[in-house]
Amino acid sequence: MILKSNKFKNINEYISNNTDLNICIITHCYPPDFGAAPHQYAHMAESFRSIGHNVTVLTSHPYYPTGKLSYRDFFKLRRHVNINNVDVYRHWLIPSQKNSAFFRLLSMVTMLLSMLTSISLLRKRKIDVVIVQTPPITLPLLGILLKRLQNIKLVLNVSDLWPQAMVDLGSIKTGSFAYKILHRLEKFYYNKADFIITQSDETKNYIQNLGYKDVFLYRIGADINVFYPRKNANRNGKLKIVYTGVLGVAHGIFDLIKTVPFDALDCELHIYGDGIEERKIRNYIISKSLKNVILHPKVFYKEIPEVVKKYDVALISQKKYVKGTLPAKLYESLSLGMPVLFHGQGEGELLVTKHQCGFTSRPDNLEQFIKNIKALQRLSDKEHQQLSVRSRKAAVNNYDRDLQFSTFYEALKTVTESLIYV
Structure with a gap:
């Protein structure tokens, strides 16, 4: 028995109902970076593009997970590529190759500084919605700055909790000076966001318990038409x-x-x-x-x-x-x-x-x-x-990825209603 997709909605159904938005996605990783997160952002960007919105992605030069830049990228502040009709602007950073708080902070700061050079580009494109990933903990500052400069909606995608993650990994202690500063910064970001999305119920509950009720669960999911079972699942030989x-x-x-x-x-x-x-x-x-x-x-x-x-x-x-x-x-x-x-x-x-x-x-x-x-x-x-x-x-x-995007987009429309329906 092999189950097939039973999508309740196709994202192309939205095309005739929406006014184009100019959407910017800010993330530290994007294909060809390795892992699920880059492909979630690619799916999000391409899904927005397929229903008629204009999408710009700000990200870093490819470096994840090896922590190394190519020779070409090491000497390039910003590079523009077009991937599946999405404009992607890749930025320089000092990648973190060591399990060190200092090198991680250095990587996040240099990424933010290089992305600041793209503010004039985003203003010319008259961005309506900015979706920012955190961590890195520096990137939301760029989204907040854009919100102050022009009338945009700021969507914060909390992919991992911090400083809680640092506590769980033993890097800092609850109640320490570093924890208090980072926790204040965390709540500052939540206060500035018009909409918060996250990838797990546990993270959603954590943020809601801090008093922020408008949190949406947007799981990464999988492309169920690409990740499809083999026909014969019987085993042969050793496990x-x-x-x-x-x-x-x-x-x-x-x-x-x-x-x-x-x-x-x-x-x-x-x-x-x-x-x-x-x-x-x-x-x-x-x-x-x-x-x-x-x-x-x-x-x-x-x-x-x-x-x-x-x-x-x-x-x-x-x-x-x-x-x-x-x-x-x-x-x-x-x-x-x-x-x-x-x-x-x-x-x-x-x-x-x-x-x-x-x-x-x-x-x-x-x-x-x-x-x-x-x-x-x-x-x-x-x-x-x-x-x-x-x-x-x-x-x-x-966990159908298209289904996840469809429900996320419906929720996002309640935040951007004044921008979409004009």
Whole structure:
């Protein structure tokens, strides 16, 4: 059984009803940057464009997740490209290659300073709506400045909570001077926004508990027509687990291969991705002569569906619990009809349990993680197929990317009504 999309609305239906808006999206990452967030912004920009609005994107030169600029971009303050009929202006920054608060702040400040050179461009384009991502914590300042200079609506997309995330990661403590300053800045941004969107219920509830009621849940979701299940989900041979995504400290893949005996368990872990821990992972596999942990070359985003379909189970891993975070690759795994091996905590864990589409374990409980692998190995083909069907059903009914955009756009129209209906 393979479920197909049942969209309640096609975004092209909006074309005849709307006056063109000039929309600006400000984000630190945009394709070809790697990861789900860049592709969410690309989908948002292209969806706005497809229903007749004019879209300008301000972003940085490609650097994520390697933390490196190309030689050409390092000497270029701003570069204009057109991607799928969307004007994208890429800006210089000093990318952060170290897990250091100083280097991260330096990266965010240099990105903001270079983007300030595009203010005259945005004023000439008579921007009506600015959608700004935070973090980085500096970018909302650009949106607030534009709001003061001209009559625009400011939409704040809170993709991660800060300073709460810094507390969860152990960087600062609640009640510290740094926390108090950042918390004031956080609430200042919320006060200035005309509309707040976020990607998880946990983040939405956090912001609402601060007294800001107009918060909209806009999940990243997945393109259910691209991330489509394979026809035959039956397994052949040993259990094959796949991880796709960023290979960073927060994801904990390096720690997993050091502590979980995949060779002894007689199951394979296939890794596709890039990031600051990629070299450490590669060297460890070679030094320990691991046969069942295979690090593959990074694949382009459009290739992920066909790559993941070859395997039996999708691994989602988080090293630490950070309030409000939800790995976006979970949606793509569900859409592909993949049973999920979730090693983390928070809303992702709750969704896997809610939809009964996999097994979960906490980051501090490797024993349970290993038990879950063994449970997956014992599944019959029928039981494996049942997990697959539940995954796909959850994606189609709840996490269709076009459906997410349609509901977001309906909510946004209540904020921009005076601009749209003139």
